[in-house]
Amino acid sequence: MVKPTVYGIPQSTYVRTVRLLLEEAGAEYDLKPVDIFSGETKSPEYLAKHPFGKVPTLEINGETIYETVAITPYLNTVFASDKFIPSEPLHQARMRQIMAIIDSYLYMPAIRSIFIQRVLVPSQGGQTDEEMVAGAIAPAQTAMQAIESLAVCEPYLLGNELTLADFHLIPIFVYFSATPEFETATAQTPKLRKWWSEVSQLPSVKKVCA
Structure with missing residues (x-):
């Protein structure tokens, strides 16, 4: 499995949401800080990943996913065998x-x-x-x-x-x-x-x- 990269500052609540799932799944990942306070999320490079300039953004297997509500279900399936979504x-x-x-x-x-x-x-x-x-x-x-x-x-x-x-x-x-x-x-x-x-x-x- 390719190690995913999470873009965003560690203090962000939504970056923490994604990281909590990865930690509980026992998955290895890279955290690449993106400074939302200095305007780094509005740079052309970052806007190419997330057109709204928010965090987090996930990169994995050459694909980019943004919005936490999309990232966490994906990670749950790929790294946690769907254990974090109830079956009922x-x-x-x-x-x-x-x-x-x-x-x-x-x-x-x-x-x-x-x-x-x-x-x-x-x-x-x-x-x-x-x-x-x-x-x-x-x-x-x-x-x-x-x-x-x-x-x-x-x-x-x-x-x-x-x-x-x-x-x-x-x-x-x-x-x-x-x-x-x-x-x-x-x-x-x-x-x-x-x-x-x-x-x-x-x-x-x-x-x-x-």
Whole structure:
């Protein structure tokens, strides 16, 4: 099997999603940093791989795949014999629901609004936009509660095996849990809090998300 190359900065949540799958599959891969902050993703060379200038991008066997929702199912088939997608159709649907909630309703308030304003902006000498943070708490809570209603968390989101949904949510929790708003957003989601206490100790999580 040809070793794949993952393009993207290690700090990216979606790069981490891809890497968590590869680590759990025991697959060898190369990580090629692409600096999203210096404009490297907008270079002609990178835009030839990903026309929207985002990360991650996967190269394997002379082919390029972009968008995490396309990359992870491919890697799951090629490197993990489909073990990270449930075999039962309803569980597959729940997995995809959770992933869609993360992408459409959780990422923006939890990461773009709360984490960046509460942690990243001050670390660079800026001042937190408290109004933006306050306005993001309710949407984050709604998304958390929606995931809580679909998940079983015994111990993983959909049962006793990791799925693509876990790989999508773990990097969000890594960052979101570093903010004081995390406690408020998860106050009504005890299953997710239990899930986080379990998955945060996985060796793959400690390696990829350190």
